[in-house]
């Protein structure tokens with residue numbers, strides 16, 4: 469097979485938990501194809517350098533034929549140079565007594581610098597997936613400081629929330645997850661998020677059955693929402709560390725949708741400008757999106773019910789507050 473010219477994939481937090489799962493899967497060609505060679509730019513901070521060096525030794529020992537070059541650095545201005553893709557994992561996770569919002573003080577300055585670095589040295593077409601928490605506001609901070617990069621190129625990972633809700637539905641209905649379509653989350657990657665089933669359906673033998681006919685309303689608005697809202701915390705309590713394999717998996721799902729397109733709605737945390745759901749501009753908000761030719765669009769034709777509108781408002785208020793805190797903290 470002829471190999472394509474290398475693309476540059478920059479990954480921050482490369483010595484961390486999520487990266488350890490994500491990088492291997494990228495190196496197998498799962499995301500960009502078995503003929504796409506890769507320049508991997510791995511970025512972390514000074515104390516993590518020995519771990520990063522160990523990771524690179526392991527990557528070497530895995531003999532991935534797609535790797536053209538690996539660079540490791542603690543300098544984002546070096547690490548993001550000419551990046552086609554940037555996956556921003558580098559941030560501190562919460563402990564079991566914290567909410568994701570409690571991480572703003574420690575994590576949002578990281579995304580200010582990385583936004584500036586992306587703006588200066590990455591390709592203008594770079595696709596950026598922000599993962600570090602609180603992810604919506606960190607993505608907004610990145611977009612604010614990445615002045616040369618279109619805001620549409622910067623997305624927050626809310627796909628894990630959607631994936632979790634699909635998994636719960638699959639178990640409830642005892643149906644394969646691939647038959648459940650058009651389920652997505654609105655708002656913040658936090659305990660306020662809201663899973664919307666009103667457009668969801670089960671696809672079997674070309675027949676679409678609305679999910680609202682298959683699961684009772686009380687479960688949908690009660691237990692189901694709570695499980696999804698608290699899932700990250702539950703994993704953290706059991707593992708003593710936050711989700712990593714499922715987070716890496718969701719990053720891949722998000723990028724596959726963005727690059728190769730979608731047939732149904734998927735959750736993406738995107739810039740709220742010009743949305744039809746009365747979410748104020750200049751927030752990164754999880755919307756139902758469709759993707760085509762490497763671009764995403766917010767689904768325009770949905771009619772959220774009164775409960776959903778109330779939950780959208782709750783998420784808006786929370787994100788306005790996060791934005792206020794972050795921008796105040798970072799002001800020059």
Ligand SMILES: NC(=O)c1ccc[n+]([C@@H]2O[C@H](COP(=O)([O-])OP(=O)(O)OC[C@H]3O[C@@H](n4cnc5c(N)ncnc54)[C@H](O)[C@@H]3O)[C@@H](O)[C@H]2O)c1
Pocket residue numbers: 480481482483484485486487511512513516557558559560561562578598599600601603625626628629657710711712715
């Ligand atoms: N959005 C989501 O769905 C989702 C899911 C899981 C985890 N997360 C978040 O992702 C982040 C990473 O999680 P993890 O489990 O990999 O954490 P981790 O602590 O295992 O790894 C984070 C890595 O980031 C590095 N880092 C810290 N500051 C950095 C900087 N300025 N530049 C580059 N690297 C830096 C650390 O040294 C560490 O190696 C956390 O904030 C976590 O809360 C988000």
Ligand SMILES: O=C(O)C[C@H](O)C(=O)O
Pocket residue numbers: 561562568601628657699700701703704710711
């Ligand atoms: O919950 C966390 O702190 C990590 C991550 O955001 C998750 O949802 O698993």
